[in-house]
Amino acid sequence: MAASLAFEGVTKRYDSTRALAGIDLAIEPGSFVALVGASGSGKSTLLKTINRLVEPTEGRVLLDGQDVAASDPTAMRRTTGYVFQRIGLFPHMSVAENIAIGPRLVGEKLGEDRIGELLSLVDLDPAMAGRLPEELSGGQQQRVGVARALAGNPSLLLMDEPFGALDPVTRDALGTRVRDLHEKLDLTTIMVTHDMAEALILADRVLVMDGGRIVADETPQALSRGKGGEVAQELVAVPRHQAEKLKGLEG
Numbered sequence: 001m002a003a004s005l006a007f008e009g010v011t012k013r014y015d016s017t018r019a020l021a022g023i024d025l026a027i028e029p030g031s032f033v034a035l036v037g038a039s040g041s042g043k044s045t046l047l048k049t050i051n052r053l054v055e056p057t058e059g060r061v062l063l064d065g066q067d068v069a070a071s072d073p074t075a076m077r078r079t080t081g082y083v084f085q086r087i088g089l090f091p092h093m094s095v096a097e098n099i100a101i102g103p104r105l106v107g108e109k110l111g112e113d114r115i116g117e118l119l120s121l122v123d124l125d126p127a128m129a130g131r132l133p134e135e136l137s138g139g140q141q142q143r144v145g146v147a148r149a150l151a152g153n154p155s156l157l158l159m160d161e162p163f164g165a166l167d168p169v170t171r172d173a174l175g176t177r178v179r180d181l182h183e184k185l186d187l188t189t190i191m192v193t194h195d196m197a198e199a200l201i202l203a204d205r206v207l208v209m210d211g212g213r214i215v216a217d218e219t220p221q222a223l224s225r226g227k228g229g230e231v232a233q234e235l236v237a238v239p240r241h242q243a244e245k246l247k248g249l250e251g
């Protein structure tokens, strides 16, 4: 079942930097949320407070009503799928070993059938299980990254710029696949992205961050209609200008 999340006064300080400035936020089960904003606005830090890769200086994060600070981090990371920025597969492990790593850390073995099933979910041939990451394209590697995140049957999928390293066609295809899996597997999904077009297309809720705060919290439809304030609309202007230029080419 899809997870619920709540942030209560979550602040994170690094010496003189305040990466998160008192975030209060509730996320409904089954939401697909995009976190957008300029570089350094706090997106990755907020995402990482959920699976305890970052511990808040103040405040707390509740996953299904439980304070994540009180949960066992290894078990929690297994049931919370995490897709890394820049792919992050282990280069000397096969595709199958990469996919099985999370369950293995908690003493569970994934069978060949389950590995094959996970590869099929991300549209890869199960015969690829024995390959090394370097024997796959970047897009295929990130598909393995998504399969690995799904290996523990998560109720929550966290993605940090998952498609940033991919070409636009692969990026579009994998984004659509992840959105389908979000529905099919009944997930709550949080995706960090620099790309407002991607956020508008894939998410049902877009959070815009600026200086460690959430400055807009809107649906894609509302953002397209001009809501969300200045920072949000500066980001929406980018795909809008591109669409207008393309339209202009049609003559």
Ligand SMILES: Nc1ncnc2c1ncn2[C@@H]1O[C@H](COP(=O)(O)OP(=O)(O)OP(=O)(O)O)[C@@H](O)[C@H]1O
Pocket (backbone or CB within 6 Å): 014, 017, 018, 019, 037, 038, 039, 040, 041, 042, 043, 044, 045, 046, 194
């Ligand atoms: N481990 C760290 N030590 C010190 N400062 C950090 C650390 N991690 C993040 N910061 C700072 O916290 C702020 C927020 O960083 P964060 O990575 O969350 O931003 P972001 O919005 O995800 O950026 P990007 O889009 O570039 O990945 C930045 O000013 C960053 O320099």
